[in-house]
Amino acid sequence: MPSPPTINRRHLIRIGAGTLLGAVAAPLLTACGSGATAGKAGAKSAKLLPAHTPLNSAVEPDFKGTAAGVPQGFYTYPDKPVRSVRRKPLKGASAVTFGTTTFLPPAPSRGRNAAWRAIERRLGGRVDITAVPTDDHATKFNTQVASDNLPDLFTYPETGGVKNIQGFLRAKCADLTPHLSGEAIKDYPNLAAIPRTAWQKMIYDGKLYGIPIARSGTGGLGYYRHDLFEEAGVSSLDEITDMDRLFELFKELTRPAKKQYAVVAGMTNTLAQLHGAPYFWQANPETGKFTFDLETDAYKAAVEMARKLYKAGCFYPGTLGMTGAQKSQYTNLFKSGKGAYVYDGLPDYLTPTGYRHSMERTDKSFDVRPFTPVGKDAVVWADAVVLSRNFVKKAPEKRVKEILRLADWAAAPFGTEEYTLINYGVEGTDHRRDSKGNPVLTKQGIQDIAVPFKFLASGVPAVYDPESKEAVRHLHGAYADMIPKMLKDPTLSLTSPTWDADGLGSLLTLRQDGLKDIISGRKPMAYYGELVKEILSKGAEKARGEFEDAYAQGKKGNKK
């Protein structure tokens, strides 16, 4: 669940002030382009996509990756990281500014940060990074847009961006098509290794605009406590053959006297996937008709089940209504052993503060594992193709090339010299090698590497954990299980301006509010139909039309 950025009156006033500065500069800007025209619907031409060239990895992984997105898995870190990019990418370039988000506390500044200095020495130039907490990202971004102070390269906020993204990109951002499309990407081999599905998300208005921070495709189905499941008589997820069994299990796992509840926060998305509902949109390849997820029986059944679970007291009280700002509160309930299931993204499994290790530290008996599809109808959504998108501010060709070289450098894969610098800093200061040769961050290193260089660009991250082979097996196994079950998202190759503007904004709010009302029993199940109608009439129906047109257009294009 994306956390809503908190905006208070002071922020608004600040934005208002920014707007004014923007107005002063406005006459200058408008010379660069007209962007008022609304976005167009259309199919994204496959010709725009960069040619995919997997890298010959310098190190043999313990688990192989696949082109579909299953990441490579590693038990140990390579002894001698190889250099991926030969030349200094920023040699002779002026300082590059980069605006992004961070999940970590602020890092020490350049002067006191060995890793940052080492990276810039290696780059041959300066990178000035402004990273704000995710909750403030949209505020910062909109202020930068309104005051025309965009950095050279910036992460686009996934919620709370501009309403007309096509117009924005046309007016403000560099078209990367000539640099990256097709064979052109060969100049940037690390970027060429990023999966094509991730690049599809970077196409707008018939052009390639963004650089992806790629992920495996699925964010997973959350986490469960294997030890508690076992106690309740389920020693393997395969034993949960249908949804009735899952319901019985969750009832069994709810023991308020022990302060233990089956589910912490909501699990509507997981239930929808277990019931086989599509990820927002489903296309019928024969008729070209699109179905909205809420219209499917599967989604409705999932909501009914969530409602039943709520009524049976299976949700930790109060957590269903928590927002993203309270995420740490409800995930901590799970981490401290108060729940048997929680939804959170898979990348949070193996990090030092992630589920596996933080829970192990709390209590040795806590055996947390990624939840994987159960039952015969289960599908997996392509809901994490990218973590985020970076766009390049309009600039002369030479400058764009410098920025792309920087992105290519940062996208170097697991085990390379670049990757080591970004993730572990300088050997001796930021990390030491343990007896098996795995880098272990020092206290200084934990702070130093908080500079988000890894958000400049990224391929699919590898699964690696030096402490536990079992953990690597669980996580890699979950990906290997889920990615083949992943539904193809028909909208990846299509553009609908209405969906771009409202799909993850006002329509999502309506959906989340309405579903919470139904699941918590504040409104009857009969309200479901009304809710679907309202969402359709407020934009989803229009988006459907645009998707269908674009789909038909794309089909025609393919026949030619």
Place this chain on the structure above:
Amino acid sequence: MLLLVLPGFLYFVVFHYVPLTGYVIAFKDYQPYLGYADSPWAGIANFQAAFAEPAFWSALVNTLEIAGIQLVFFFPVPIGLALLLNSVLSSKLRRFVQSVVYLPHFIGWVVIVSIFQQILGGAGVLPNLMDDAGMPSYDMMTDPGAFPWLLALQLIWKDAGWGTIIFLAALLTIDKQQYEAAAIDGAGSWRRLWHVTLPGIVPVVILLLILNLGQILTVGFEQIVLQRDAVGPDSGEVLDTYVYYHGIKGGDWGVSAAVGLVKAVIGTALVLGANKVAHFFGQDGIYRGADR
């Protein structure tokens, strides 16, 4: 001397008056990347869009309900507390109590909401005690009907102490001789409260009441946004959260500004209206026109 006013004056101009012109986006189809000179005019379309939404009206009703309850139940609490504090004679004890009651003001809403969650929430202390006592357990945090009362309760917990500051200052300005004179005339402590203390602070009370009316539609954003989903938008949505969820989150700056402008106009009207009423009752209110 006038020079000393300059920093404050500049502050108001730069951070309050100049941003007011930003309200022009209420009448525009504002796109941040076009800047606000070049965004197309939208006339009153933004207002029409907001007024056509049942959700807007429901948010307005909720806002008024919450504001009403806050005004009636929160506003008098600091006055009462200040009177109590004022009657504590030991200055050491008084300072200690003051520090304690000021403290919650500095705690963030996220923390306060989770404290209430721990106490009143479904898995919290109170429902557990009720369970143990064999009573049906009650989760106030997810009861839509109790929502405005819950908000008022939290507000009292957080800000009642802080609110006493101004009243305590007002109490200090009352001339001690008046108490002595009243005591000599045989007035007991209640009589002194009624005839000396309260009239002494009435101007301040009225001033704050009027200023509060101006803020009446601003019932607290963070506090509500954190708890809105626990009771659903039908009873948890107020104008500020409406603007956030329906405007800002989706990049609809025009509609957001339009609703904000509506709020500001209502607030200004209430302040001016209440000021007139105060004059009618012979009080000064927030200001008085030149003597006629």
